[in-house]
Amino acid sequence: MQKNNAENLLAKTNNMPTYQQVLKDSERLARLRRLEPSAVKLLLLHFSKMSASELFLHMQDEFPEVEYTAFKKGLHRYLDGFEPVQYIIGYVYFYGYQFLVGPNVLIPRFETEELVANVLIAYDEVFGDKEVRLVDVGTGSGCLAIALALEESHLEVSASDVSLEALSTAKQNASNLGAKITFYHGDMLQPLMGQKFDILVSNPPYIPEDEAVDPLISNNEPHVALYGGKDGLKFYRIILSQANDLLNDTFVIAFEHAYNTAQAIRELALHYFPQASVETLQDMQKKDRMTIIKQIKKTSL
Numbered sequence: 001m002q003k004n005n006a007e008n009l010l011a012k013t014n015n016m017p018t019y020q021q022v023l024k025d026s027e028r029l030a031r032l033r034r035l036e037p038s039a040v041k042l043l044l045l046h047f048s049k050m051s052a053s054e055l056f057l058h059m060q061d062e063f064p065e066v067e068y069t070a071f072k073k074g075l076h077r078y079l080d081g082f083e084p085v086q087y088i089i090g091y092v093y094f095y096g097y098q099f100l101v102g103p104n105v106l107i108p109r110f111e112t113e114e115l116v117a118n119v120l121i122a123y124d125e126v127f128g129d130k131e132v133r134l135v136d137v138g139t140g141s142g143c144l145a146i147a148l149a150l151e152e153s154h155l156e157v158s159a160s161d162v163s164l165e166a167l168s169t170a171k172q173n174a175s176n177l178g179a180k181i182t183f184y185h186g187d188m189l190q191p192l193m194g195q196k197f198d199i200l201v202s203n204p205p206y207i208p209e210d211e212a213v214d215p216l217i218s219n220n221e222p223h224v225a226l227y228g229g230k231d232g233l234k235f236y237r238i239i240l241s242q243a244n245d246l247l248n249d250t251f252v253i254a255f256e257h258a259y260n261t262a263q264a265i266r267e268l269a270l271h272y273f274p275q276a277s278v279e280t281l282q283d284m285q286k287k288d289r290m291t292i293i294k295q296i297k298k299t300s301l
Contacts, residue, residue: 016062019048019055022071029079039078039085046089047071095147099173104165108143111283112203115256115290116147118281119201122252122292129154132198135246136160137188137239142170144201146179155199160184160191188235189242196248203256204235232258236265240272249297255290262288269293 017025023044027037045055047070048063063071077083086092086107091100094108095116101107123132131154136145139159149157159181161167167183174181184191210230236255243253257265262280269278269291276295283289 016065016068018060019044019063020059022063022068023059026075029075033079035079035082040075042085042089043071043074043078047074094143095151097143097147097150097177099141099143099146100169100176101141102169104163105141105169108141111285111289112144112256113147114281114283115201115203115254116144116151118290118292119144119148119199119252119254120152122254122294123152123155123199126250126252126294126296127154127198131156133158133196134199134201135192135197137192137200137202138162138204138235139170139183140166140203142173142179142181144203145170145181146174146177148201149174149179149181150177158182158184158192158195158197160186160188162187188238189246192246195246197246198248198250199252199254200239200243200247201254202235202239204239206232206235206256206258206261231264232261233264233268236261236268240268244272249295251293251295253291253293255293257289257291259287259289262291265291 023041026040026044030037030040041052045052047067048055048058049067050058074085074088077088078085084107086101087103090102091098092108093099095113099108119134133156134145134148136142136148136157136159139145139161140163142159145157145159148155157180159170160183161170162185164185167185170181171183173179174183186192236257240253247253253269255265266278266280269276273293273295276293279292279294280288281290281292
């Protein structure tokens with residue numbers, strides 16, 4: 001009996017199907033498996049070698065056989081193998097830049113782009129156009145550090161990660177995109193000790209270790225980049241308890257975090273930095289997903 005998988009279900013035609021037919025049928029299969037139809041379109045764009053606008057203009061054209069065969073294999077990996085689309089195509093766009101990704105790094109989320117924007121705003125507010133040193137703790141693919149370095153030339157950017165495999169991907173992304181980043185290997189802040197920074201950014205693992213997670217994520221993405229201890233706050237405690245040794249008197253700390261831990265992170269921040277201002281920011285879904293901590297040293301007259 002023939003397997004009822006994506007490759008077989010899309011193969012029932014004597015002629016090459018059009019892009020529109022393939023997209024419609026593939027999205028239907030994704031919905032049947034309760035997966036994201038939008039991911040199917042990413043696959044189609046990748047294997048058709050077209051932009052979204054080009055695909056729109058060629059919807060009634062037949063899908064060339066070689067590209068169609070490659071697309072079906074990719075679709076099979078997504079729909080039947082439950083492999084993230086970003087790992088199948090090997091890249092993701094973040095803040096307008098193309099980043100290589102693979103099983104050794106967390107897939108950058110669109111929500112994290114908002115952290116980049118808010119860090120740039122905080123930089124302008126606190127430092128103006130001064131040259132400052134920024135460090136990204138737990139850099140993963142390097143998306144935060146690299147986007148910030150490319151967007152603001154006055155930032156001298158460093159990044160750290162405990163995973164050598166992740167650092168290899170981050171270094172390749174920095175090289176591909178022409179970003180000058182100094183990378184450090186080690187656990188959290190340890191490889192950075194002895195230095196001073198003005199801005200610390202981090203999107204550390206924050207899923208509680210006993211929380212149920214979508215299998216598409218938990219079965220594919222590195223657990224070291226997902227889970228943050230029993231309550232999801234393990235790495236925020238580590239960073240905030242040690243950050244004073246790394247930061248200059250005037251500083252910015254910027255976190256992404258779970259929507260339901262904003263108050264706990266605020267309390268942690270004020271415990272270690274009672275003179276700082278702590279602001280909780282919402283993402284586009286109106287969820288409390290970012291915390292910005294600022295401390296400005298007052299100069300005597």
